[in-house]
Amino acid sequence: MIDHMQHQLQIIPIPAFKDNYVWLIHNNHKAIVVDPGDAIPVINTLQKLNLDLQTILITHHHQDHIGGVDILLETYPDVKVFAPKLEQYAFTHQRVGEPDNVYLGDWISAAKVIDVPGHTLGHITYYIEHWQNEHQQQWLFCGDTLFGAGCGRLFEGTPAQMMTSLQKLAALPVSTQVFCTHEYTLHNINFALTLEPTNKALIQRHQDVLALIELGLPTLPSTIALELATNPFLRTDVTEIQSSLFLEKPTKLQTFTKTRELRNSY
Ligand code: ZN
Ligand code: FE
Secondary structure, eight states, rough: OOOOOTTEEEEEEEEEETTTTEEESSSSEEEEEOOOOOOOHHHHHHHEEEEEEEEEOOOOOOOHHHHHHHHHHSSSOOEEEEEEEEEEEEEEEEETTTTTTTTOOOOSSEEEEEESSSTTOOEEEEEEEEETEEEEEEEEEETTTTTTTTEEEOSOHHHHHHHHHHHHHHOOOOOOEEESOOHHHHHHHHHHHHHHHHHHHHHHHHHHHHHHHHHOOOOOEEEHHHHHHHGGOOOTTTTHHHHHHTTTSOOOHHHHHHHHHHHHHH
C-alpha cells in the first residue's frame, strides 16, 4: 500500500536574477532543484521550508543555470549533481544523456533524460511521470529549450536540430506540465500574435498571462497542450503563420527557421 501523503510532492519556482526560475521539487522534507543559477535564493528557500537538498539537475552549461552549484555543494556536501554528458563541468557530477533514467530517491519516480540539442549541443531535459492521489502527473523540466509560447535561441545548434528536439517534447502526453527556466511568456506571446493574430487560444492565453502578471504570479508551468495550441515553434504547418512570414509553400523547417530569425530581433 502506497502512503499517498508521503508521496505528495510540490513544485515551486524560486525566482533568480531578472527572469530565471529555479524549480524546486519537494515532499516537505527532501528536495531537488533544477538549474540553480544562483545559490542564495535557493538556500534561503530551503531554510525557510526546512528542506534537505538531495539532488541538483542541470539542463545545460550556461552560467545562469549552473552559477549556484559550487556554493550549494559546499553548503550541502551530500548532494548529487546530474548534468549533460556531452558538456564539460568543473564541479563533481554524474554525466547523463538519453536514454538514461536518473534515480532521484525512493520518494519520487526516476527522471527520464531526453536529449534536445539546439540552444546548446548537449542540452538535456528531465521528464518525470509520478503517481499522486491516484493520478499520474507528468512533469518536464526543459531548461532553455521550450518556453511559454517560444523556444530557446540557437547558440550552438542548427534550426533543424532545435526543431527535432522540440518535436520530441511536443510528442509527450498533452497533460505534461512544462517547467521552463525563464519568464519570457508575455514577450513570446506578443511576438506570436504578429504571426497568428486570429488564433483564439493565443488571444485567450495573452489575456490569461496579463492577468497572472498583474497579480505578480509566474506564467509557468505551461502544458504541452497549451504549447501545441499557441507556440509558433510547434505550429510550423499553420497557414496563417506561413503567410505572415511571406513564405510560399514552405517546409516546416523553413517556417521554423524564419520564425526563429524574426524572434531574435523582436
Ligand atoms: Zn541558456
Ligand atoms: Fe538561461
